[in-house]
Amino acid sequence: xxxxxxxxxxxxxxxxxxxxxxxxxxxxxxxxxxxxxxxxxxxxxxxxxxxxxxxxxxxxxxxxxxxxxxxxxxxxxxxxxxxxxxxxxxxxxxxxxxxxxxxxxxxxxxxxxxxxxxxxxxxxxxxxxxxxxxxxxxxxxxxxxxxxxxxxxxxxxxxxxxxxxxxxxxxxxxxxxxxxxxxxxxxxxxxxxxxxxxxxxxxxxxxxxxxxxxxxxxxxxxxxxxxxxxxxxxxxxxxxxxxxxxxxxxxxxxxxxxxxxxxxxxxxxxxxxxxxxxxxxxxxxxxxxxxxxxxxxxxxxxxxxxxxxxxxxxxxxxxxxxxxxxxxxxxxxxxxxxxxxxxxxxxxxxxxxxxxxxxxxxxxxxxxxxxxxxxxxxxxxxxxxxxxxxxxxxxxxxxxxxxxxxxxxxxxxxxxxxxxxxxxxxxxxxxxxxxxxxxxxxxxxxxxxxxxxxxxxxxxxxxxxxxxxxxxxxxxxxxxxxxxxxxxxxxxxxxxxxxxxxxxxxxxxxxxxxxxxxxxx
Numbered sequence: 001x002x003x004x005x006x007x008x009x010x011x012x013x014x015x016x017x018x019x020x021x022x023x024x025x026x027x028x029x030x031x032x033x034x035x036x037x038x039x040x041x042x043x044x045x046x047x048x049x050x051x052x053x054x055x056x057x058x059x060x061x062x063x064x065x066x067x068x069x070x071x072x073x074x075x076x077x078x079x080x081x082x083x084x085x086x087x088x089x090x091x092x093x094x095x096x097x098x099x100x101x102x103x104x105x106x107x108x109x110x111x112x113x114x115x116x117x118x119x120x121x122x123x124x125x126x127x128x129x130x131x132x133x134x135x136x137x138x139x140x141x142x143x144x145x146x147x148x149x150x151x152x153x154x155x156x157x158x159x160x161x162x163x164x165x166x167x168x169x170x171x172x173x174x175x176x177x178x179x180x181x182x183x184x185x186x187x188x189x190x191x192x193x194x195x196x197x198x199x200x201x202x203x204x205x206x207x208x209x210x211x212x213x214x215x216x217x218x219x220x221x222x223x224x225x226x227x228x229x230x231x232x233x234x235x236x237x238x239x240x241x242x243x244x245x246x247x248x249x250x251x252x253x254x255x256x257x258x259x260x261x262x263x264x265x266x267x268x269x270x271x272x273x274x275x276x277x278x279x280x281x282x283x284x285x286x287x288x289x290x291x292x293x294x295x296x297x298x299x300x301x302x303x304x305x306x307x308x309x310x311x312x313x314x315x316x317x318x319x320x321x322x323x324x325x326x327x328x329x330x331x332x333x334x335x336x337x338x339x340x341x342x343x344x345x346x347x348x349x350x351x352x353x354x355x356x357x358x359x360x361x362x363x364x365x366x367x368x369x370x371x372x373x374x375x376x377x378x379x380x381x382x383x384x385x386x387x388x389x390x391x392x393x394x395x396x397x398x399x400x401x402x403x404x405x406x407x408x409x410x411x412x413x414x415x416x417x418x419x420x421x422x423x424x425x426x427x428x429x430x431x432x433x434x435x436x437x438x439x440x441x442x443x444x445x446x447x448x449x450x451x452x453x454x455x456x457x458x459x460x461x462x463x464x465x466x467x468x469x470x471x472x473x474x475x476x477x478x479x480x481x482x483x484x485x486x487x488x489x490x491x492x493x494x495x496x497x498x499x500x501x502x503x504x505x506x507x508x509x510x511x512x513x514x515x516x517x518x519x520x521x
Contacts, residue, residue, distance in 0.1 A: 019050040019181040020121060020129035021189065024060070025208060026513040027201065028417075028426045028476065029486050031063055034363040034372065038325040040265040043226040045318050045330075046258065047196040050179075050187060050219070051129075064422055064483040080484055091122025094485035095512060096135055102507030104143035111507070113139040117173075119485060119514070132176035133514075140168040144496050144503045145519050153237070154398045157194075157517045159211035160237070175212045187219040194515075195230060197258050197272060199320050199330035200359045200376050201413050202403050205272045206256065208516055210399035211235075218296060224263065229296040230256040231289075234396040236278075238448055251279040252391045255293035260318075270318035272334075273299065277311040278391030312336075312392040314385075326364060332357040334402075336384045336394075348459040350444070350451070355380030355407070361415075374415040382408040382435075382444025382460045386451045395447045404521040408445035409434035410462050422480040424488075430472045430520045435465035472496045472520050486513050 024031060025048055032049060035058040036042045042053070066077045082093040098115035117135030124130075137158075141149060146167075148156060155161050155171055164170035177191030194208040195215065213234050220227040236250040253276070260270040275293055280286050316334035323329070333356045342349035359376035384407040385394035400406045411432040418425045437443040442454040443465025476492030490513075494505040 019052045019179050019187045020123065020131060021048040021177055021179060021193070022051055022054065023048070023119065023121070023131060023133070023514050024486065025194075025196070025515050026486065027516055028424070028478070029480075029488075029513055031060060031483065032058055034326070034370075037322065037328060037363070040322075041224070041262060043260040043262065043268070043270075045197060045199045045260060045268070045270055045320065046219075046226060046228055052181070060483055064480060066422070077482055078484075079482075088125050089123070091120060092484075094119050095487070096133055096485075096514070097487075098137075098509060098511035098513075100507055100509035100511065102143065102505055105504040106501075107142050109140070109142035111140055111142045111145070111505070113137065113509075115511070119512075127181055129179040129181075130177065132174075134172070134174045136172050138164050138168060138170050140165075142167070143505050144498075148519055148521075152398050154211070155517070156399065156404070156519060157209060157211060157515070159397055173212070185221050187217075187221075189215070189217040189219075191215065195232075197228075197270075198318055198332055198357070199328065199361075200332070200357055200378075201374065201415065202357065202376065202378050202411075204332045204334045204355050204357050204378065204380065204402050205258075205316055205318070206274075207402055209404045209518060210396040210401055213396055224261055226260045228256075228258040228260075230254075230258070231294075232256065234276075234401070236390050236395075237398045238390050250391060253277055253279065253289055253293075257296075257299075266322045268318075268320040268322075270320075272316040272318065273314070274394075275311050275313045276387075276392050276394060278389065280391075310388075310392065312387045312394065314394065327362045328360060330357075330359050330361075334380075334384070348461055350383055350455055350457055350460045353381055353384040353386075353407075355384050355403075368418075370420065371418045372416070374413075376413040377411070378403060378413070379410040379462065380405075380407045381462065382464060383451045383455070384444075385447040386444070386449060388450050388452050390448045393447045398448075400447050404518050405432060405434055406445050406447045408436075408443055408462060408464065422483075424476075424478040424480065426474070426476045426478070428474045428520070430470065432470040432521065433463050433468075434470075435463040435467050437465050441465060468499055470496075470498050470521070474520065487511075488513060 032054050037044055039057055068074050080092040080094055084091060096117035096119045098113050100113040102111035115135050115137045119133045121131040158173045161169040161171035175193040177189055177193050180188045192214045193212050195206055196208050197203055197205040213232050215230060215232040218229040232254045234252050236252055254274055256274045258272050262268050277290060279288060314336050319331045321329040334354060336353035337351045338354060339349055339352055343352055357378045361374035363372050365371045365373055387393040394401050409432055414429040416427045435443045436445055440454060442449055473495045476490050478488045478490040481487040490509045492507055496503045
């Protein structure tokens with residue numbers, strides 16, 4: 001992998017349009033969706049979007065612009081904090097903050113999040129773009145969120161932390177991507193960040209659920225096709241490289257291909273394929289990046305078979321149907337392992353590992369401008385994404401790479417959003433039915449658990465093990481102060497019911513909501 005990255009860096013100058021990846025990935029503020037979904041040729045299931053493809057459709061500079069005669073208000077409401085430009089080189093610097101205070105109904109303590117950081121973006125000429133973020137965080141989750149943090153051992157989506165004062169957490173988080181576009185047909189990205197495949201709120205392929213990771217990505221655009229090759233290095237926080245943890249956590253690699261085809265103006269079909277392998281085998285023998293998977297135009301499953309390897313291969317498909325440019329039907333199907341004979345006999349065979357998603361969303365419902373709704377159903381069989389070794393399972397730094405619940409669940413997500421100018425109302429309902437393991441029974445929900453131990457061969461069903469039902473409602477009201485970096489002031493309430501325990505969390509925040517930290521599972 002190192003040789004691939006080095007070769008790519010030296011290749012780029014020889015190969016012009018800068019394509020900066022969008023940093024507007026927060027699920028409550030996706031300003032471009034209603035516009036790009038109305039464009040027949042746009043490949044909406046590949047995120048983050050490339051801004052040079054979005055800008056001709058809609059510009060964030062004008063989308064929420066407020067006219068004012070005051071230079072000071074214009075600066076606060078419409079401008080970057082710092083923007084420097086000379087000839088064909090420019091960059092911006094903006095704050096990355098989250099100052100949140102909250103109070104839960106089941107404790108006398110107050111919760112808080114204190115995030116200070118920055119985001120730098122820019123272009124060098126017409127071919128090179130870059131973006132970098134850094135955040136220093138302290139937080140006290142004196143509510144249900146603390147249970148999630150303690151159960152997975154990391155801050156959701158942001159990695160490890162250290163104790164801070166009494167019961168609080170301290171952590172840093174950084175991302176950075178450099179993007180090079182030799183022409184309108186090719187884009188190369190090298191960096192540490194997240195990627196997402198799908199049209200839904202969740203993705204059963206690759207989501208932004210886990211922390212950022214190093215990657216190299218090639219995106220090819222031609223005719224009605226967009227083709228993504230993605231090579232990633234993930235971290236196995238459960239598997240030290242040696243008994244001495246000072247040597248760091250073990251690493252693993254993934255090669256991912258995603259082919260999106262707009263076959264008609266209203267129908268898109270996409271194909272997903274991935275393979276995961278460890279940086280070393282179970283005996284500690286070094287393997288590193290397997291160049292068998294470096295070919296960007298070859299199917300991964302035959303290569304894995306010819307290698308005679310234990311690598312974890314998954315395949316899937318994504319469909320999208322667009323009706324009248326604003327009614328969207330979408331679905332995903334993922335196959336990890338599959339036995340047709342056992343499927344026909346409906347035996348609940350453990351190695352029939354698959355999942356699917358069905359969803360719909362619409363913009364401007366009933367003719368009411370900016371009133372959008374979305375409904376989504378996700379279902380994943382037990383043991384999907386798992387392997388006999390954590391070095392091959394579909395996970396990164398203690399979190400699943402796809403759905404935050406891992407496997408052995410079914411879930412409904414309903415979302416309603418409305419905005420009037422810079423005021424936003426966001427309502428979300430999550431209802432999930434799932435099962436968890438015991439010390440003596442592997443229920444198949446944990447993607448990091450060895451699937452060869454403590455399981456039953458037949459009779460596996462969704463919700464097996466310790467059966468649980470979650471119902472969570474989130475409602476927030478926000479005012480967008482500056483759209484260029486999504487600075488907003490927000491008040492919200494979360495009602496969460498899990499196995500007889502009900503929690504109400506009220507919070508207020510001043511923040512730049514650019515990415516996601518999921519606590520709705």
